[in-house]
Amino acid sequence: MTASANGEYRGVWVFIEQVNGEPAPVSWELLGVGRQLADALDVELAGVLLGREVAGLVNEAWAFGADRVYLVEDPVLGPYRTTPYARALVELVNRYKPEILLLGATSLGRDLSGAVATALETGLTADCTGLHIDPETRLLEQTRPAFGGNVMATILCRHRRPQMATVRPRVMPLPSRQEGRQGELVRVTVPFVGVEAGVQVVEIIAEPGKAVYLDRAEIIVAGGRGLGSRENLRLLEELAGVLGGTLGASRAAVESGWLPPGYQVGQTGTTVRPKVYFAIGISGAIQHLVGMQTADVIVAINKDPEAPIFKVATYGIVGDFLEVVPALTEEFRRQLGGGPA
Ligand SMILES: Cc1cc2nc3c(=O)[nH]c(=O)nc-3n(C[C@H](O)[C@H](O)[C@H](O)COP(=O)(O)OP(=O)(O)OC[C@H]3O[C@@H](n4cnc5c(N)ncnc54)[C@H](O)[C@@H]3O)c2cc1C
Incomplete structure (x- = not known):
């Protein structure tokens, strides 16, 4: 199912990335900028959390500003694989219709965002350095370097929904954490029929000496x-x-x-x-x-x-x-x- 821009699509979503239950800090940074966008649009800010036994992160998403968290927990969402993650995110978007969807420009986020944007037939602006709302049109202004970094381009996704963007870690500031802040939890079940036929993760081996944080x-x-x-x-x-x-x-x-x-x-x-x-x-x-x-x-x-x-x-x-x-x-x-x- 594809979506054109109409009033049906509402709300700002942030994909809460985690690996083995460990959240990617860029998710919280995105909730910070997501809050500004949601306030400018006067809509809700939601986090989307996918994984196996990851409900422990819901409180964190609320603490960093999410009004609501959509949670899909399923064994098939254990180690990251494109197909089940994309299936879940596309299903959620089609069901709940956010107007903006933000992901971290991590290896996982880059992979997932491309797959999801393709399935939804919507636009995706990678590696944004600035995100703002045009108060007149309510469109998301997505700014990023272009032409080898020599100009900054502002990109609009006028006709398709959601407007999708990725942002690299540390580009947006980390919002302050509000201990005990509560929000709404929406647990969603997604049919994963057929996804097991694809890629299987046999083992994850960290490359020694490669990790530079x-x-x-x-x-x-x-x-x-x-x-x-x-x-x-x-x-x-x-x-x-x-x-x-x-x-x-x-x-x-x-x-x-x-x-x-x-x-x-x-x-x-x-x-x-x-x-x-x-x-x-x-x-x-x-x-x-x-x-x-x-x-x-x-x-x-x-x-x-x-x-x-x-x-x-x-x-x-x-x-x-x-x-x-x-x-x-x-x-x-x-x-x-x-x-x-
Ligand atoms: C598409 C594209 C992507 C790019 N991506 C990146 C990127 O991600 N990161 C990046 O860094 N570059 C990137 N570049 C390259 C970038 O344009 C520059 O070429 C590069 O950053 C220059 O590196 P530099 O400053 O070390 O070298 P130079 O520009 O050669 O500068 C060396 C400096 O050292 C100073 N110096 C020399 N000797 C001494 C001394 N004894 N004591 C003190 N100072 C001294 C000189 O005065 C000079 O200012 C990219 C280019 C393109 C086209």
Whole structure:
């Protein structure tokens, strides 16, 4: 069944992503922006929770702002598989008709959103950096970088419903959690006939050494081409070690082979929102800035006083990192008494 834009579709929905019952924090971030959209439209904000024995997350969804949670619990929704998850979400949309559906731009969210949008024959805007309601038309304005990040495009889905968008982790701020906030729970049963014939998950094996949780890091010490060599990364590792931070990299540093791709910050890397971001030997190309400019504090170290990174920096240090970084490490070590608290 497909849907054109008419008044039948109402409400803002957020897909609450979980893996083994562990929620993806981007779901709560989406409830934050979802709240603003729902208020602008004067409609309800709902979370959609799919999985096997995941009802424990309903309270969390209420605490982060959902007025209602649609819950589908079924053994078939254990380890994520596209077909049953898409079947459940499409069924819910067709039954309850939300006008907006938001998902995290995680691996799971990207996979699911594409499958669901295709089945619903509606539009999907991936990796949005801004979501707003046009008060006159009530349409969702979906802003995202286009043409290699050189322009910001605002995309509308005028004729189909729901209007679907994905947002990367850490792009939207985490709303404050309201302990004890209650909402409505709607348990839904979905017929999963035939889905078992598809993909079976035999075993899930985590790739050792691969997990870099840049999007959750509070302090990131990132290096760019200006480092000049892999060996010079050692200075950044020392600074990160003293501060209890994580390394990050520009694409140029990754392409030079100094750090694996999982460390890349930016448009084609990870979007980060740490408390402190050190940009060391990074010029500040727009594709890098879109991934880090919402950090609370940005410390830029660059020998070129005209480097664009200084436009977004909270503190700018013009100088050679070979001198500046060891001096900073030394001072932080002295202040912190040898290591992070
Ligand atoms: C479609 C597309 C997607 C992209 N996605 C990304 C992305 O996700 N992430 C990303 O980072 N880039 C991305 N890029 C690449 C981006 O355009 C830039 O090329 C890249 O960010 C540059 O990396 P850099 O700042 O490390 O290198 P440069 O631009 O070469 O800058 C190096 C800087 O180091 C400074 N420097 C040199 N020596 C020293 C020293 N001794 N001490 C202090 N400073 C020094 C220089 O003054 C200079 O400012 C993308 C590009 C495209 C087209």
